[in-house]
Amino acid sequence: MPIDAVSRARLARVLRVARLPAEAAGMPPVLLPSDSNDAWRIGPVFLRICWRGDRGRFAREAAVTRALPSGVPYPEVLDTGSDGDLAWQVTRVVEGVPLATLWRGLSRARQRDAVHQIGQALAALHxxxxxxxxxxxxAAPRPVGDTSASAFVGADITPLPLRRTEALLAAARQEGRADHALLDDVAARLGELADADPLADTDPLVGAVTCVHGDAHLANALWKDGRLTALLDFEWVRLGPPDLxxxxxxxxxxTGFDETEVREVVGWLAESYPALLATPDLVRRLWLYQLATGVRELFLDGSGQPRDNDAQSWLRDIVKGPDHVLRILPSR
Known part of the structure; x- marks a missing residue:
């Protein structure tokens, strides 16, 4: 992958202040694929640099990962910091390969065991x-001060409480991110589902106090020799319900999976962690998560031009009803 000059400049800036172990000295930095940060492998460590969205994500991640229970494997954090514009985290490299890259080569029994281990780690976390x-x-409110769309996009993957999604809907309308008829339909659906919002309480300390990973899919699970060696990227950690x-x-x-495969994986998660699917209003809640995240997706391509892009197509499909949710849930 070509090394972007701006990413290289951010790296040089952080390397002047970040604390790397002596064994990383002289090692050539290698830029890795990442959706939300600059991610570098420097010999025995990973360095992630957050340059957009909520720079406080890494501080929350560090606070949580320093206090994780033994049942949740995570790389050793060597340094974390911020200079206001950039935030960074240095972790020691953990042996293993992202489970998503190995998935097709695993037997069905190994796949099931791997998902069970993820489910057990999530149960321990919760x-x-x-x-x-x-x-x-x-529990601290976010975003604070900045009420722009980018601030809400950078706060959490699923923009709940619902007021966050409503703010993004208003911005999408103003910026022409989607046609107004679609946004009207989404707004109506969100109104119907408002009572299903588990994060609606204005005081998170009174409401949901479970710490959820927020992005615990197979690409964030390292696997080696039949064992989950790390559950990565707690940057989207938040308080919320387990089913999030x-x-x-x-x-x-x-996921890269079709609905049949997702249904199987979710079923295996439920085997190892039944409480994950125990919410009585689960279908409506998952539909709400899906719609809220779909609204956020309208802002992820960096363009404000109205067009029939993937994010709009997905919203057009899911606003009709929770059919996709029903198809991926195992029989309960």
Whole structure:
């Protein structure tokens, strides 16, 4: 992949202040694919640089990962910091390959075992009682001050409470991100589902206090020799209900799976962690997550031009009803 000059400039800036171990000295930085940050492999460490969205994501990630229970494997954090415009985190390299890249070569039994291990790690995460300071940091309102669309996009993958999605809908209308008839339909659906929003409480410390990973799909799970060696990228960690972990499986662009495969994976998660699917109003909640995330997707291509892009097509499909949700959920 070509090394962008701007990414290289950000790297040079961070390397002047970040603390890397001595064994990384002289190692050539290698730029890695990443959806939301600059990610570099420098010998025995990974360096991630956050340059857009909420720069506080890495601070929350560091606070949570320092206090993880033993049942949630995570790389050792060597340094984290921010200079206002950029935030960074240095972690030690963990042996393993992203499960998503190995998936097709695993036997069905190995696939099931791998998903069971992810489910067990999520159960351990959700059951863990984090220190009060960590909970308070996760509960702090965001975004603060900045009410732009980019601030809401950078706060969380699923823009809930619902007021965040409503703010993005208004911005989408103003910027011409989608045709107004579609946005009207989405707004109407969100109104019908408002009572299903589990994050509607204005005080997160009174409402949901479970710490959820927020992006725990197979590409963020490292696998080696039949064992989950790390659950990566806690940058989207937040307080929320356990079933919010199912959100990535609602999007084919994340999983790369068809509905039959997703249904099987979700079924295996439920085998190892039944509470993940135990919410009585699960279908409506997942549909709400899907719609809210779909509105956020309108802003991810960097263009404000109205056109029939993938994000609009997906919204047109899912606003009709929760059929996709129903098709990927195992029989309960």
């Amino acid at each position: 059951a863990h009682r984090f220190p009060a300071g960590v909970v308070a940091e996760l 972990e199912l959100e990535p499986y609602l999007r084919a662009d994340v």
